[in-house]
Amino acid sequence: MRLVFAFAFGLLFGIGILISGMGNPAKVLNFFDFAGTWDPSLAFVMGGALLVTAIGYRLVFRMQKPLLAQSFSLPTKQDLDTRLLGGSAIFGIGWGLSGFCPGGLIPVLGLGMSGPLLTAAAIAAGIVSARWMIRLNYGGQPAGA
């Protein structure tokens, strides 16, 4: 049952990505291009998602626990460290080069085009490389958020 719900939520997320334009790199790169062919559409994606999530999360966190799990899994770190900011800076450079963030890319994989598949393989390689760097430097596990 948990898996059926997870599939359905992934489907909903993916359709939202495709309708919104987040899966279209031309649109994403134009959103970043203030000095050129600026397309502000993606601000509306963020606005819609944040509006629903901010209200929805408040309602959900009134529940004792999730419907099909023992507890809510939430990040507990509070401090702004160099790993957070440096990693985010690197991600932004990557996003600006390819036009694909992870959430925008995965639904597009379903179209079977070669460019997105190449990007996905590169992201996987990056994830594995960064985990290795983290193990070497921090001796800890990467926190997925």
Place this chain on the structure above:
Amino acid sequence: MTDFTPLLSFAGGTMIGLAVVALMAVHGRIAGINGIVSGFLTTHLTQDWAWRAAFLAGMVASPLIMLGVTGQLPSISIPSSPLLLAVGGFLTGVGTTLGSGCTSGHGVCGMSRLSARSIAATLTFMATAVATVFLTRHVFGG
């Protein structure tokens, strides 16, 4: 040029938000796509692996369901060369793993909880993405 699509983009955003809220309500999990992909890339095939695989399968199936409902596939246009896709993808994987999140994890889930870490991360990756596009399109390119 791409068309300005405020209504469609807002509607898509609300669907993303609904999926994010539903995953928290039912599974108690943050819908950070990079975190889900990262948890999927493991050799330990536990229950946690299974829901992530199911969520990702739903995402990958979304274009086909859209085709079935609307009769057309979304238009995707990729301006970047394969080299830029590979380099950009690699940096995306490295950066989101070191930074513990991407557009969905920090930008949607974290910012909606008013997490200081997520707000700082989102401002940072938005700023470097804008700077990168400025450099590739207006300084070195075009």
